[in-house]
Amino acid sequence: MDYRQLIIDSINIDGIDKQDLLALVTAPKDSAMGDLCIPCFKLAKEMKKPPMVIAEEIATSVDKGDMIEQVTAVAGFVNFKFNNVKFAKQVLADVLAKGDDYGKSNEGNGKTICIDYSSVNIAKPFHMGHLLNTALGGAIYRIYSALGYNVVGINHLGDWGTQFGKLIVAYKLWGNKKDINERGVRALVEIYVKFHKEEEKNPSLGDEARAWFKAIENGNKEALELFEYFKEITLKEVNRIYERLHIKFDSYAGESFYNDKMQPVLDELTEKGLLQESEGAKVVKFDDDMSPCLLQRSDGATLYATRDMAAAFYRKNTYDFDKCLYVVAYQQNLHFQQIFRVLEMMGCEWSKDMVHVAHGMVSLESGAMSTREGNVVFLEDVLNSVVAKAKQVIEEKNPDLEDKDKIAEQIGVGATLFGVLYNSRIKDMVFSSDKVLNFEGETGPYVQYTYARCNSLFDKCGEIGEEVDYSGLDNASSKAIVALLDKYPQILQESAKKYEPSVVTRYAIDLAQAFNKFYFECKINTERDGIKNARLLLTKATRQVLGNALALLGIDTPQKM
Ligand code: ARG
Numbered sequence: 001m002d003y004r005q006l007i008i009d010s011i012n013i014d015g016i017d018k019q020d021l022l023a024l025v026t027a028p029k030d031s032a033m034g035d036l037c038i039p040c041f042k043l044a045k046e047m048k049k050p051p052m053v054i055a056e057e058i059a060t061s062v063d064k065g066d067m068i069e070q071v072t073a074v075a076g077f078v079n080f081k082f083n084n085v086k087f088a089k090q091v092l093a094d095v096l097a098k099g100d101d102y103g104k105s106n107e108g109n110g111k112t113i114c115i116d117y118s119s120v121n122i123a124k125p126f127h128m129g130h131l132l133n134t135a136l137g138g139a140i141y142r143i144y145s146a147l148g149y150n151v152v153g154i155n156h157l158g159d160w161g162t163q164f165g166k167l168i169v170a171y172k173l174w175g176n177k178k179d180i181n182e183r184g185v186r187a188l189v190e191i192y193v194k195f196h197k198e199e200e201k202n203p204s205l206g207d208e209a210r211a212w213f214k215a216i217e218n219g220n221k222e223a224l225e226l227f228e229y230f231k232e233i234t235l236k237e238v239n240r241i242y243e244r245l246h247i248k249f250d251s252y253a254g255e256s257f258y259n260d261k262m263q264p265v266l267d268e269l270t271e272k273g274l275l276q277e278s279e280g281a282k283v284v285k286f287d288d289d290m291s292p293c294l295l296q297r298s299d300g301a302t303l304y305a306t307r308d309m310a311a312a313f314y315r316k317n318t319y320d321f322d323k324c325l326y327v328v329a330y331q332q333n334l335h336f337q338q339i340f341r342v343l344e345m346m347g348c349e350w351s352k353d354m355v356h357v358a359h360g361m362v363s364l365e366s367g368a369m370s371t372r373e374g375n376v377v378f379l380e381d382v383l384n385s386v387v388a389k390a391k392q393v394i395e396e397k398n399p400d401l402e403d404k405d406k407i408a409e410q411i412g413v414g415a416t417l418f419g420v421l422y423n424s425r426i427k428d429m430v431f432s433s434d435k436v437l438n439f440e441g442e443t444g445p446y447v448q449y450t451y452a453r454c455n456s457l458f459d460k461c462g463e464i465g466e467e468v469d470y471s472g473l474d475n476a477s478s479k480a481i482v483a484l485l486d487k488y489p490q491i492l493q494e495s496a497k498k499y500e501p502s503v504v505t506r507y508a509i510d511l512a513q514a515f516n517k518f519y520f521e522c523k524i525n526t527e528r529d530g531i532k533n534a535r536l537l538l539t540k541a542t543r544q545v546l547g548n549a550l551a552l553l554g555i556d557t558p559q560k561m
Contacts, residue, residue: 003087003486007036007080010068013061016043034070034079041076051076088473088482088538095485095541103488103548108149114315115141115151117327118247121158122234122254123167123188125376126241128431129329132362132420135554137327138247139421139501140357142552147496152319156311157254159231163192165213168226169205170195184237186378188230217259241380244413246554258310262302265309266295274345284342293338308339316350323353325499330358330426357499360428362420386433387412390445393437398561407558411445412437414555418444418508421501421553442509444555447546450512452561453519454543461525461536469530473538477518481542484511488545492552501553508549515542 004025008018021038028037038058040051047054055073062071062078070081095102117137120126137153144151170191180187199205215223235252242248266282269275275282280298295306315324326336336356343351364377391408394401401407419436422443423429439445473482488507495503524535547557 002490003036003082006067007038007062010062010065011058012063013058015047016058028077028079033074033077034072034081036080038078038080039076040078084474084479084482085470087486088478088534089470091482091486092537092541095544096537099544100548100551102544103492104146104148105489105492106148107493108144108147110150111322112150112152112319113144114154114319114321114324115144115327116154116156116311116325117141118242118249119154119156119158119254119328120234120238123163123185123192123230124158124234125185125189126238126379128362128364128377128379128382131379131382131416131431132359132425132429133327133329134242134245134247135417135420136357136359136425136501138245138554139504139552140325140327140496140499141248142554143492143496143501143504146492146552149322152251152315152321153249154251154253154315155249157231157252157256159227160255160259160307162210162213164216164227164230165209165211166195166199166205167192167230168212168216168223169208171226171230173198180233184233188233189376237380241383244383244409245417246556253311253314255304255307258307258314261310261314262306265306265313268346269295269342272346274342284338284345286338286341290337290341291334293342305335305339308335309342312339312343312354316348321350321353323355325355325357327357327359327499330360332356333358355499357425359425362429362431365430365432382431382433383413383416386416386437389433389437390415393439394561401560407561410556410558411448411561414444414448414550416444417553417555418447418505422505424502425500444550445561447508447512447550448555448558449561450515451543451546451550451557452559454515454539454546455559457524457536457539461532464536464540465529465533467530468533468537469528470534472522472528472531472534475522477514477521478535478538480514481511481518481538484514485541485545488549491549504549504552508546508553511542511546511549515539515546 004022007025008022011018011021020043024038024040024042025036026039028034038055040054040058043054044051049057052073052075055076055078058078059071059073062068064071066086067082068080069083070079072079098104115137117140118130118134120130141151141153167188174191174194176187195205195209199209212223216227266275269284274284275295276285276292278285278292281294282296283292283294285292293305294303295309296302312324315321328336333356336354340351340354340356343354364382387408390412391404394404394408394411415433415436419431420429435441436443437445439449473479484507491503491507495501518538522535524532524539526532526535550557
């Protein structure tokens with residue numbers, strides 16, 4: 001229930017705009033004054049009355065109904081106190097009736113959102129840099145799905161470019177299929193690095209590479225087979241990681257998919273007089289100081305931007321999206337500004353629906369847990385290392401736990417996801433496995449642990465009985481939880497609107513902390529059944545919402561920890 005709206009609806013007074021009033025509603029500085037209040041100072045000028053008088057008038061007009069217990073006008077403020085017991089009863093009933101659906105809505109029904117995320121490069125390592133991108137995209141995908149949108153997850157694979165010509169040459173010279181099948185991308189990266197070293201000594205390798213790339217372009221059978229093989233090796237590896245991170249895509253249409261879809265875009269740009277010659281290349285220039293968007297090189301080759309132009313049209317035509325999101329690091333700010341501007345200049349009114357959901361960089365603490373291959377840290381190594389540490393913690397704290405490996409995986413992967421999603425996405429971060437695994441910190445394991453603590457309470461106290469005395473929740477720590485539970489649907493909306501899963505991670509921490517405070521302050525397993533049952537209902541609802549929030553982030557909830 002929206003308590004701000006509730007108090008606005010309770011007011012019966014002419015001459016004040018209810019929307020203006022709603023904007024004024026806030027929490028009182030001193031919570032002893034009430035749960036919410038309306039400061040009337042801003043109204044004074046327009047109403048030509050002192051704030052004290054306005055506050056009195058508003059307070060006397062209130063129809064308290066069931067939920068509002070007390071209304072007072074004090075020094076220009078109208079203070080509202082709710083009936084905590086009724087409020088708690090209603091919120092808990094709502095959470096428990098909806099269960100896994102609590103927080104979901106159908107506001108997005110009939111609307112489609114495309115999300116381009118992760119978008120890895122073929123034959124390149126899936127490294128730490130892709131972690132935030134992939135975690136963010138996955139969370140935004142689930143958050144929009146929960147709000148009823150039709151979501152299309154797109155992995156815009158980096159599967160085009162002259163590097164594939166080089167890789168073919170390297171493979172033919174030094175490639176060992178058995179080794180590549182076993183070690184995957186690592187083996188491919190090695191021969192690719194070797195190619196560059198050898199090319200310095202023997203420049204004719206470069207010519208060979210260009211010839212092989214041409215062969216891919218011309219559809220030569222051998223070239224295409226090798227190209228597909230590299231793709232298959234990379235995707236096998238990447239999919240293994242996606243599975244662990246609970247990431248899904250609806251489309252793997254990568255850059256090569258647009259090979260035959262770029263010419264029509266170039267033609268249209270030419271027709272509209274937007275494509276200009278510049279030193280033999282074709283560019284679109286802007287009327288301000290933004291650098292021109294290069295769309296065709298002087299040798300006729302197309303570019304990353306050309307493929308993104310074609311992809312934008314393809315997505316609009318195929319999915320008729322309401323929004324098309326690009327979850328990509330801020331390094332590519334200029335690229336997306338250019339693409340969106342070119343679309344706008346072409347008269348695509350939907351260019352306004354394109355959003356670059358930019359994010360920061362993730363780096364590792366120097367030296368820590370890095371199986372370094374060249375300078376790259378493979379994400380899979382990081383995951384394995386965090387999971388191994390989680391296993392150690394279990395061995396120390398709870399050696400008799402069943403399914404230790406499975407739970408270590410849930411904790412380690414959960415810690416990693418939660419850790420990178422905890423700050424606003426635009427911030428750069430230094431990833432520390434000790435920090436994300438800290439069971440007492442603002443971490444995934446802390447939330448998972450709180451979830452498991454709720455479970456163990458049910459093991460201890462048994463089923464919740466029929467008789468419920470909600471006065472057992474008439475205390476500060478219970479009230480805080482109820483208010484948070486009530487707020488969860490708004491949290492989802494806010495995080496969707498801002499494309500910011502950190503709104504959800506931060507909320508999960510707030511709720512977990514509120515629950516742990518309650519756990520220490522209120523005896524749950526009391527002799528008085530009614531009170532105990534009320535507190536168990538609160539525990540059950542908390543567990544539900546913690547689980548719902550973690551699910552949105554792609555994080556599992558071990559039943560025991
Ligand atoms: N593969 C690119 C990279 O690793 C990211 C692609 C992002 N998506 C896009 N439509 N440009 O930098």
